[in-house]
Amino acid sequence: MANWSLLGYDGPEPPEHVAAARQAAGRTEHIFQMINSSITAATSLDCDAVVIGSGCGGAVAAALACAGHRVLVLEKGKYFSMSEMSGVEGEALDQLYERGGVVSTEDTGLAVLAGGTFGGGSAVNWACCLRTPDYVRQEWATEHGLKRFAIDEFGDALDAICKRINVTSIEISHNRNNERFIDGCQKAGYEVEDAPQNMADIRAGFICAGDRYEIKQSMTVTFLRDAAAARIPAQFADRCKVSEVIHSKGVAFGVRAAIIGSDGQPHQLTVRARVVVVACGSINSPALLLRSRLPNKNGLIGKNLRLHPVSFVIARVPAGAPDVVSWEGAPMTAVSNECARGPFGDNYGSKLECPGLHAGLGATGVAGLSKPGKHFKQELLNLRRMT
Template sequence: MAPAVAAFQLSASQKETLAALCDTFIPSLNDAETTEVVRSHLSMAAGENKDLSTVEAETVAFCRLSASQMGVPEAVEATLRSHVPPDAAAELGLLLSAMSSRVGMLAIGGVPQTFASLDRPGREAVLDGLAKSMFAAKRKIFMTLRSLIVLKAFSGGGGMANWSLLGYAGPEPPERVAATRQAAGRTEHIFQMLNSSITADTSLDFDAVVIGSGCGGAVAAAELACAGHRVLVLEKGKYFSLSEMSGVEGEALDQLYERGGLVSTEDTGLAVLAGGTFGGGSAINWACCLRTPDYVRQEWATEHGLKRFATDEFGDALDAICKRINVTSTGISHNRNNELFIDGCQKAGYEVEDAPQNMADVSPGAPGAGFICAGDRYEIKQSMTVTFLRDAAAARVPAQFADRCKVSEVTHSKGVATGVRATIIGSDGQPHQLTIRARVVVVACGSINSPALLLRSRLPNKNGLIGKNLRLHPVSIVTAKVPAGAPDVVSWEGAPMTAVSNECARGPFGDNYGCKLECPSIHAGLGATGVAGLSKPGKHFKQEVLNLRRLTSIIVLVRDKDSGEVRLDKNGEPRLYYNLSEHDQASMLDGLEKAIRIAAASGVEAVGTTQTALGALRTLPPMSMVEARAAAVDGLVADVRRVGFPLYSVTLISAHQMGTCKMGSSAQTSVVNADGQNWEVSGLFVSDASVFPTSSGSNPMLTTLGIAHMVAQQIKRQLQPSSRL
């Protein structure tokens, strides 16, 4: 259940300013601008099998359409009300108020006029000044507004009318999805929620209560339930049946992601994507299944005293996990984005290999493969709802489940865990207090919410390490455009991330804290947001976003050596703090250089990064001009290294959060022991990526599942068979 959010309502002047901002980033173009954009787009479409008169009409309509006409201001306000913490929403409200006054605009934009009263060139000049300001606070304003406005404009709602022109087909209708699922023999399991029996404050008894239904919690629940223990799984997010998911990107962000996909670090604005629904991160992650690298296992064994990671025990756990979620390395097909990546790696002389997948269908054009990040309506991915949660529900003593249940604290007495206190939405739609008494408490809320829960639970925390050691695998992106006439990339089609390069894994310092290079899946909303970072607001943005289907992307995923922190705010909610260290910046620059060279080797016509100072994609000489092209690539690489990563001047993302309840061999240097049990409270276990001693250096799903499997064996040894069996 999401925390209660104070009513948020913009005033008339704030709404006017917000609408003006939206219509500056995405304006209705004038005749001359429209003619220029139409001419450019028609020249690109001329060689395609399309009715050019229809393309022209659609392009004109797109040029004339403003953000206000698409309903973007209302969508932004609704997001502030639903997903943004009250203090952050209030801060944005103050900004809108300041931009609604002449005095405020003099301070913010250097002009003594309200933002809405300026003409469009004047408004664009103000935004350009914010983007290039020497003050990080002003750059933060620009990046926050741009990302939120463009995302809401193209991820759903009124922006869906533009999808066809962008070459984005969007999700299939539910009846076709259901038919595909039926033809493949996939049968949905409908989970029954305890909420339906709750009409008042309630107390219940279980052998084990598992908090969180993601990878760690699902494995714990399945292992314990199948061993005959009475298990209750509590999930703060909502359970959605397949028919309740639309596959629309914006709706998926609102429903399935933590805080609507708008979590970011408080001090640096690094965007953090995490699952926030039944099934946790497995409900929205990609299907890339990489085992924990051997050098990481050795590091955890030798430097952190966790010997089992270097033994067959952990290897056997990974084997068992891979078997259950159907990980395969054979017959993997690649979409166009991954094909270009593989081709570029091979031509550049860089290492590249197929990435194993936990997909039921890895063939070319597998239905639904490109939409697994928006809720797996096809059940093509072997996520937790298809595997371990289903196992728990089908156990001899079936596990029970509750959604929209926010656990406020773990209860404990004299160093022993006794259960949890929570607030649950009952069958009457009202919140009720839920008290669970249990012999074992398994915290599996993920690396953001697990430390927050432990901090709220007032554990002794004598070493002060709960919430510390936050690792994020920070990601930067290299984007490139294929030449006109080349096959479209359409990176949202087909399975994402089916190839990986470890060319940079050793890192510039040779310490195995380097980076991986992979390919993302980018749908219309996030894709348009990326384009906005490579273009100026207005005409240039509209012209470039029409090339979305021609864009190929490579992510640089850094194994961060240094760390941040999760802290509680005044409402007891987690806030993230993280700064990209000099060491990790060097690793990212190394990866960006190689990603640029890979893209160039694949034959793209233009390439760039998300660094604001570099602006639009850099056009390269044709492949036939070998020396000139090489010199242009070298020049871009030099500029990337020169610019670096000024605060709020580059887009950085995290989809992997780790380490905030660190596992170790000493109570002085860690939060839990090698069995996942808290050093200070017996019977309290942590079973998710928060126990990682360091960042894993690979997509962390398999590592999380493997650790959860090992932790569950210890819990089973500690729990005697239920006396009620």
């Protein structure tokens, strides 16, 4: 942070300004209560449904509470209230992201950014809400036998989710980074369109470091809050790592976990439930299923992970052009599908988008990273002009 002024990097607003902005907008944060405060020894609990993971999947499952079921949501990451978030990029990576933002393959050839806090990926994503394309759903159904993704009910489910988190393409305001992207696409003759969002606000540039303003319709603002406000409120636990799903004859009936109690020490937690929902992400879910030695007749658990590689291209605007300041405003509000069909027309192509560029992420893509330190530092001084 000592070099922010040299880079022209503004950094996040101080907490008092954030609180004032929330108050002026009439937004009242819901403070979630964790059962950790009542745990001091090995504990056994019973419920109707135990949900492993509080991200986008787990939060929707938590809506079972709204139907009158007793629901317990277990999250291995820590819960941070808005006032506990600093908005600082480095601190957010340490606190809110899986493994500090460094989840990679063994050969480090591919890295994954994933949420590692209460609310999962919805707590740190860029609020760009792209629906699963029809051609992807059709491929899943025809080539992999996953027929449910091709039926109308799946489309209805997408509609319901988008409605609850208020996804819209109306009156989207583009920051200078996205304006330049749109202009470039149009000059190149590329198709480009507004990307649906579940928030829109001038302060949205820092949402990747936690939604301190409550401007994004993340899970803590929508589905998890709905579950907490149910007639029989859902219960929640953070810093609770599930070691295995308990099952017998192919039927799951609970979980075993280690939970950090009120004394700051780990304690064994056993939960018995009629329904067990494993929703801890595409990487951790199959790992849990394998650890649990659940029936795996076709041997496919953990074998079908597919990732979308992302390549960054960073450029500098010409001298005399207005600064881009890509960390101001909503980060990803436009998308081009010009190359989406791919070179062979099989829909294995690429989408073109613009993320927000903060000091840390920007530094990793600066030209000269492999050159002498002085050259790298000189390049980084152009941070405000990078796009």
